[in-house]
Amino acid sequence: MVKTEVATKATPLTEAPADVYRQLREAIVSGEFQPNERLVEVDLARRLNTGRTSIRAALVRLDQEGLVAREPNRGARVRLVSDREAIEIEQVRIALEILIVRYAAEKVSPADLEDLRVDLLEMRKRLDQGDPLGYSELNARFHQRIWAIAEHETATKLLATLKSQSLRFQFRTILRPGRTERSLEEHRAIVEALSARDPEASERAMTQHLSHVVETLKWAIETNRRQAGWRPR
Amino acid sequence: MVKTEVATKATPLTEAPADVYRQLREAIVSGEFQPNERLVEVDLARRLNTGRTSIRAALVRLDQEGLVAREPNRGARVRLVSDREAIEIEQVRIALEILIVRYAAEKVSPADLEDLRVDLLEMRKRLDQGDPLGYSELNARFHQRIWAIAEHETATKLLATLKSQSLRFQFRTILRPGRTERSLEEHRAIVEALSARDPEASERAMTQHLSHVVETLKWAIETNRRQAGWRPR
DNA sequence: GCATGCCGGATTGTCGACAATCTTACGCCG
């Protein structure tokens, strides 16, 4: 006979071990917690109905990953990335994207190219529909596809963590008037260079594509400051 | 009266909290553990006379850092970096070094330049004394000085962890016949470019300097294989 | 009024014990 209500403890809905980490991580990058908000272990434990132990382990990981900051005896809070750090992250991201695209050029297969071209078409569609958010999503997928092609685990892993760190301020850089049209063109150039299996050209195309993002980010930060009523003291 | 033997518990020689992490880390990168050796929690706890708790936390960190591999319910072992991964790490390292030297060129101070020149002289000396190991150490210091000049925390932190990962196979790449003399020359070129505060030139000089290291590493891996009695199956 | 010191609540850090899981060795049977 099967019990129908075992809600107390025998509820392995979530498989506590390493899943707690994913849940917490997701909650943080999706902005469910405010930047700088305190993360009290017992609260989190209740929230994900698990013990403090697994929460603890997850927090240590997230700390090492740069998503939360832990001070001895003072607990953990979701880490606030400063404007300056945001720029640094972006700079590193660019360097790695350029590194990766070169190896992608060496390993790209016809099927990969086909996928990339499909992405391009999708992007075109979103743009025509006036759906910049959808475009942004596709943009992310496009780049990640290149990561996969390059088969460069080390760089890919780093890029992934950097991305998660920057996710919380990314929204600032999405909506840049007039950039999208040009962005699509640059993506096309990248695909072309990849088609030719030309590492040098691919690198150039990627460099070109990313050359503006830091400027854009700085601009976004600046306007954001003004909006928020910035007052230098 | 002071007890002379309190070896049991009241021995806060080490301040357990986060220091355990450093000790373990040090033990791993210094090769005190064999690659792939199992790291049993209780053993480590006794060894550093602390509890399993802090060991656990340290292992989680080291896992995230890539120095240790942990499988659920199967414990931790010091991670063995494959030849392929070693190459990937080196590639990323190069990309970041190039990124960093550019910012170093923008921020370098006269005092920094003086320090770098002193390093250069020291290197010359070591070379004349036929001390390649000392040279290698100075080499590391030289690069780290550039990191400090650039004040690029994000990239520096990544470089540091990459370095620790590669420390265990670095010995293979140290002794490359005839490279050292040329290496010194390249270092000199870097310092010159930095003196001119020219980011472009600095980047070129660094690129030049690092252009051979991957080839060298591949070569080293190859010879190492042969020596170890490699037999393709 | 202000600095200082102290107490109480809240939170993290650590320990010990137990449950869950994996590994190995052993014996059974075909």
Added chain:
DNA sequence: CGGCGTAAGATTGTCGACAATCCGGCATGC
């Protein structure tokens, strides 16, 4: 003699309780 289930041992994962630490408010004294 070899495959296979099973039991014992070893090791990790989790929980609960307690100690250590930090934070804030409050009283005290100058």
